[in-house]
Amino acid sequence: MPRDLLSVRDLTTRFFTQEGQVNAVEKVSFDVEEGEVLGIVGESGSGKSVTALSLVDLVEDPGRIVDGEINYRNSELAESASENAPDAVDGDFVDVRKLPERHRRALRGPDFATIFQDPASSLNPSLPVGEQIAEAVEVQRRASANPRSTRSRTQSYGLGKFLLGTALPGQGYLTEESKARAIELLELVGIPDPAERAEALPHEYSGGMLQRAMIAQALAGEPELLIADEPTTALDVTIQAQILDILGDIQEETGMTILLITHNLGVIARMCDRVGVMYAGEIVERGSLEDVFDNPVHPYTQGLLGSIPDLESAGGRLQPIEGNVPSLLDQEMEDRCYFADRCPNAMEECLEKPPEFPGPGSPDHAAKCYLADHPYEPEQALPEDYFDDESSDTTVGRDDGKDDASGEGVSADD
C-alpha cells in the first residue's frame, strides 16, 4: 500500500496587488504518494507555478500563503520538530508551514528539490556548473551526517567558500568526492565530456544542457520530492524527449517521488501515475492517469483532452478551448462555477454557487463539477448566447500575454 509523502490541504496563496487581491491558489488539496509521479496540468495562469512555489516557500511579495497545511512525512524531521515546533507534528507528518523559517528553508535541496523552467534563475552565472552541483552534494552529505542540524544544511557555499578562500588561499572548500559526484551526475543527465563541462560557466552551456545541469543539481541533493515545473517547455521537441527519458529512467531506477507541473498533456501521459487538473487557482479534477484521460468528468478536462487528436503522436499546436482563464482578481470572480462561461454544459444550478470539491475520504477520481453528482440535464441548459454580453469584460488573460489565444494553453506536445 503506497504511503503519502506529502499531503497538501486547503493551500491558499494570494497576491495583494494594487489592482486588488489575486486568488492564485485557492483551497488546493492533493496527496503525493511515495514513489509516484503526480502531474498537475492546466492552462497558463491556472495557479500551477504558484502552487509549486508555495510548497517550497518561495512565494514573493506581494504574494503570501494565507492558509492551508503542507504535511510532509519524515520521521526524523518529526522527531526533531517535536522539540521546537510540537504544533507542527502529527505522527510522522510535519506541517512544514508551522516550522520556523530557517527550518523550512533547510528543506530545500535535501528534501524538496525544484527544477524550474528557467535554468538561468537557478544557477549562479559566475560559478562553474560543476562546483554548483558539488555544492548541492556537500549540502546533502552534511544533512545526512547530521539530519537534525538545520545549520549544517543551510550554510551557504558561496559565503563559506569566500571566507575559506580568504583565510586559507589555495585550499578548496569542496571535497574531491563531491566534485567527482558532480561529474557523475552530469554524465547521468547526458552531458558529454562531463569532467570538462563541469569547469564551464552556465553561459557556456546551451539551453538543453543547462536544463540537464539543473536536473543534475536537483538530483545531487537526493531529494525526497522533486518538484519539476515545466522542466522542458523552453526546449525543442527532440531535447524535451531526451530530458523526459532521463527523468523517467532516473525515477524508475531510484523510485524518486516527482510532482510534475506542465501544460503539456503529452508529457503527463508519458510520465505520470496520477493527475490533478487545475483551473482558476483550483484543482477541478483528480484521479489516476487512466481515470482522468479515459473517463474525464469535468467539462474543462474533457475540453483539454478533446482537443488532442492523438496522444501517442507528437502533434502540433492544438485548438485551445474557447475563452480565457479568469483574471483571478477577487473582485472579478463571480459567485458561480468559474468555468461556467466556457462550459458547453453550463446549467442554471452552475450559476447559483460554485460546486464543491469532494472532501477527504472521497473516491480517488473526483471532480469539482455538478456533473460529478448527476448527469447533464438539458432542460436546465443555459441559452447559448447567455454569456455573450459579459465575455468582453469579465474574462481577461494574463497581462504578460500568455493567455490561450497566444498559443500558451494546454497542448498535446509543443
Ligand SMILES: Nc1ncnc2c1ncn2[C@@H]1O[C@H](COP(=O)(O)OP(=O)(O)OP(=O)(O)O)[C@@H](O)[C@H]1O
Ligand atoms: N507576482 C505576482 N503578482 C501578482 N499576480 C501573480 C504573481 N505571480 C503570479 N500571479 C498570478 O497568479 C495566478 C497563477 O499564476 P501561475 O504563475 O501559478 O500560473 P501557471 O499555471 O503556472 O501558468 P503558466 O502555465 O503560464 O506558467 C495568475 O493569475 C498570475 O497572474
Ligand code: SF4
Ligand atoms: S459545474 Fe456546471 S458550469 Fe461548471 S464545469 Fe460543471 S457543468 Fe460546467
Ligand SMILES: [Mg+2]
Ligand atoms: Mg507556471
